[in-house]
Amino acid sequence: MKRKGQHFLLSAKARSFSIVEIFRLSDDEAFQLFKESRWSDTDGKPVCTRCGVVDNCSWLRTRKQWRCKDCNYTFSVTSGTIFANHKLPLRVYLAAIALYSNAAKGLSSLQMSRDLNVQYKTAFVLMHKLRESLQDKRHDKLEGEIEMDAAYVNGHVRPINRIENRKDLRLAKHRNPKKRAVITMRQRGNPGEGANKTLSFVAKSENQTTIKKLADNHIATGSTVFADEHSAYNVLHGQFPTMRVNHRSIYSGPNGENTNQAESFFSRFRRMHLGQVHKMGNLYLDRYANEIAYREDTRRRSNGDIFSDIVGRCAQSPVSKDLCGYWQGNKPAKENLMI
Ligand SMILES: [Zn+2]
Numbered sequence: 063m064k065r066k067g068q069h070f071l072l073s074a075k076a077r078s079f080s081i082v083e084i085f086r087l088s089d090d091e092a093f094q095l096f097k098e099s100r101w102s103d104t105d106g107k108p109v110c111t112r113c114g115v116v117d118n119c120s121w122l123r124t125r126k127q128w129r130c131k132d133c134n135y136t137f138s139v140t141s142g143t144i145f146a147n148h149k150l151p152l153r154v155y156l157a158a159i160a161l162y163s164n165a166a167k168g169l170s171s172l173q174m175s176r177d178l179n180v181q182y183k184t185a186f187v188l189m190h191k192l193r194e195s196l197q198d199k200r201h202d203k204l205e206g207e208i209e210m211d212a213a214y215v216n217g218h219v220r221p222i223n224r225i226e227n228r229k230d231l232r233l234a235k236h237r238n239p240k241k242r243a244v245i246t247m248r249q250r251g252n253p254g255e256g257a258n259k260t261l262s263f264v265a266k267s268e269n270q271t272t273i274k275k276l277a278d279n280h281i282a283t284g285s286t287v288f289a290d291e292h293s294a295y296n297v298l299h300g301q302f303p304t305m306r307v308n309h310r311s312i313y314s315g316p317n318g319e320n321t322n323q324a325e326s327f328f329s330r331f332r333r334m335h336l337g338q339v340h341k342m343g344n345l346y347l348d349r350y351a352n353e354i355a356y357r358e359d360t361r362r363r364s365n366g367d368i369f370s371d372i373v374g375r376c377a378q379s380p381v382s383k384d385l386c387g388y389w390q391g392n393k394p395a396k397e398n399l400m401i
Pocket residue numbers: 110111112113114115130131132133134135
């Protein structure tokens with residue numbers, strides 16, 4: 063529904079947009095768009111960041127800020143959001159979101175830095191802020207038919223030149239300690255429409271303890287789980303009706319025993335890894351995986367709709383603990399591992 067005075071990019075949910083439209087936004091238009099997105103519950107009326115009073119503040123025209131009449135606090139359209147203390151014009155952030163939402167297989171920070179003509183460091187933090195905004199509100203329980211599977215990343219060991227110097231890479235002590243398993247859980251939608259809700263996690267390996275914990279926390283009772291022949295999923299028998307497919311002999315059984323939706327997730331994930339970002343640090347692996355989960359879940363929506371959604375998420379996400387002051391030495395303390 064279009065509200066009176068609402069920006070066209072936010073109002074027409076079903077329409078698509080072109081990048082050119084975003085790059086042509088004036089500073090005022092970008093400001094209005096972000097303001098409407100941030101305070102969508104109050105029809106764009108400003109809400110004090112500190113005391114929460116609605117539309118009771120004076121507008122400081124030259125500073126483009128508000129001063130609350132209740133608590134005298136001064137705030138801007140980005141105060142308390144993921145873009146707080148921003149240095150670039152707001153329309154550059156909107157352009158970044160537009161480029162990001164159009165990139166079906168993700169986008170590297172270097173490419174973003176060239177598109178926006180900003181430093182790589184700026185683009186890196188900006189893109190991780192966008193990823194952080196996608197992480198909220200994605201942890202409801204899945205129900206119905208759930209597919210589970212895992213894929214390993216960052217486990218590559220460079221082969222040694224001379225055969226006599228090579229180590230037996232099957233032994234645990236010779237494996238790459240940075241190797242991680244990305245585990246996905248996908249809830250199937252209507253027949254023929256694929257999955258409609260996806261969760262992703264990072265663990266050191268695909269094992270029974272991890273799988274049990276994930277199933278306990280994220281699958282509603284009475285759901286049916288679909289998994290491959292990996293022994294880690296044996297633990298689910300008894301707790302859920304569990305359908306298995308043995309990939310050595312078949313990819314999809316006669317009664318729908320397959321993990322094809324989970325494989326779709328990993329297909330897109332690998333394309334991002336190999337074709338776009340090239341390096342995924344373990345510190346941020348869960349964010350990359352979650353980005354792909356978001357892209358998979360929104361694959362049938364228009365790019366205008368996805369753009370509005372991400373702008374809204376950024377406008378309503380709090381200041382990032384991990385990324386604020388990143389290049390001044392603030393980094394996440396540890397990676398977000400399941401176990
Ligand atoms: Zn106030």
